[in-house]
Amino acid sequence: MNNIEQQRFFSRELLDWYGRNKRDLPWRRHRNPYYIWISEIMLQQTRVDTVIPYFNRFIEKFPTVESLADAPEDEVLKCWEGLGYYSRARNLQHAARQVKELYGGVMPSGKEEVFGLKGVGPYTAGAIRSIAFNIPAPAVDGNVMRVLSRYFLIEEDIMKGSTRSHMEELVMQLIPEGRASDFNQALMELGALVCTPKSPKCLTCPVMEHCAARLEGKEESLPIKTKAKPPRPEYRVTALVEGTGEYTGKVLIRKRPSTGLLASMWELPHISVAQDGGAAVVSLPDEAAMDKLAGDLKEEGIPIQPVGHFMNAEHTFSHIHWNMRVFKCEWRDAASNNLYAAESAAAYDVSSRVVGAGEVKSASDVQFRWISPEDMELYAFPNVFLRILNQYFSSK
Structure with missing residues (x-):
């Protein structure tokens, strides 16, 4: 033929x-x-x-x-x-x-x-x-x-x-x-x-x-395809911040920037821990990981006190693999708690923008909300944060 x-x-x-x-x-x-x-x-x-x-x-x-x-x-x-x-x-x-x-x-x-x-x-x-x-x-x-x-x-x-x-x-x-x-x-x-x-x-x-x-007996060896590079591992420490007072039973979320990875979606506050040139999150002891999480989020104006490990989670993007450790955290009011300096105008200014679901306030390109399980229908979350939030709320 x-x-x-x-x-x-x-x-x-x-x-x-x-x-x-x-x-x-x-x-x-x-x-x-x-x-x-x-x-x-x-x-x-x-x-x-x-x-x-x-x-x-x-x-x-x-x-x-x-x-x-x-x-x-x-x-x-x-x-x-x-x-x-x-x-x-x-x-x-x-x-x-x-x-x-x-x-x-x-x-x-x-x-x-x-x-x-x-x-x-x-x-x-x-x-x-x-x-x-x-x-x-x-x-x-x-x-x-x-x-x-x-x-x-x-x-x-x-x-x-x-x-x-x-x-x-x-x-x-x-x-x-x-x-x-x-x-x-x-x-x-x-x-x-x-x-x-x-x-x-x-x-x-x-x-x-x-x-x-x-x-020719080659049906399983074709097509020929160059293997893609494996996704780059990234290690992250995540804060599951539980509300107090009028926000008891709610969790703090923040909105991602309007550009870049997962743009404009909602997430739990988290920080990156370097794989090279710093301690990887997989080997960082709980106390050290919680201290770094509290310190880094304090600079964002999120006054928290981590209290213990909640769960681990992973998520793979096309080019990145997130390895995440999630810690339960308590909210600490920057204006009244001595652990965080009330004199920090920037910290107080940002934390004052953390509001209830439905209210719209922002700090630059970052927005914060307190949400209950019912409020999750109002916000779009990446899969990894959906899993964490669903597991947390179901455990309550």
């Missing part, structure tokens, strides 16, 4: 298989470009089963581009809470504002216009244009590169830009006329369900007969 025949066989059998086996996914029930765009952003580095309930809630709350563009950022982040990679949500809202301002709220279909939206890369642009508008465009993600590497025996590193370009050109040759939407979805579906990273289900694959990697 020559190369052209191999390509025709692949496209024909793949589309026939997809017609019989495609999953009923909520974003496949229509060709709404906005919904398809949301689904593609959510599906980045996230399993389909995880995305489905998030997608349904998101489009219910923000059914149009305009509703997303006009929503408060905190509401968007809260709706995204638990899905991870929160920059996706912020970029999505920024892009919705672009669509509203530049295109009257109508999702564009042109290559340059779609690619110009915040957070839309080559794959997402190709997916939106092909799936929503049936425009022949390559949508090459990890699933697609795995399928193509195996079927066509492409023994090139898929982390290289030249390999991606090669595969994009190949996809353009494979798309049958008028079938761009179905073909790209079929290619992704095959990679997700059959041509899986480990233990591919070759015996049920519709293109098994002419898969070059299977014929």
Whole structure:
């Protein structure tokens, strides 16, 4: 079989298989470009089963581009809470504002216009244009590169830009006329369900007969992919500050800066302890860790007295791995407790901004709140802090 025949066989059998086996996914029930765009952003580095309930809630709350563009950022982040990679949500809202301002709220279909939206890369642009508008465009993600590497025996590193370009050109040759939407979805579906990273289900694959990697016994060794660097470990000490007086039963949280990692989300106050050039948190005795936590947070104007270890927690980002030790802490009023100098105007000024849920006061770009379990519905937390808070409140 020559190369052209191999390509025709692949496209024909793949589309026939997809017609019989495609999953009923909520974003496949229509060709709404906005919904398809949301689904593609959510599906980045996230399993389909995880995305489905998030997608349904998101489009219910923000059914149009305009509703997303006009929503408060905190509401968007809260709706995204638990899905991870929160920059996706912020970029999505920024892009919705672009669509509203530049295109009257109508999702564009042109290559340059779609690619110009915040957070839309080559794959997402190709997916939106092909799936929503049936425009022949390559949508090459990890699933697609795995399928193509195996079927066509492409023994090139898929982390290289030249390999991606090669595969994009190949996809353009494979798309049958008028079938761009179905073909790209079929290619992704095959990679997700059959041509899986480990233990591919070759015996049920519709293109098994002419898969070059299977014929040479290389289906499990492809694709070739340079290993990414492991995430950098960071060690952190965290304060679970329990309120007193009118705030008894509540916990202190703070808002992260509006830029950078986990921007604008809420967290428990915590500090970094250097791995090199300082004692790592894993080996720092409790007393020393608590002293450092109290001292560092005092400089932020958070007057606390750590009283004991509560739990350990970990969280992995794409490039960082947080190792966290969490200590219960008591609130100490900077104006009345001798442990913290009331003469410190800065400390008193900041601590006076720590307010109850619903009140809005800030110290520069940092905001503080006292929250109860019921108040958690008002704020978006990264997963690691959700776990800590849920464990704490459930223990009460």
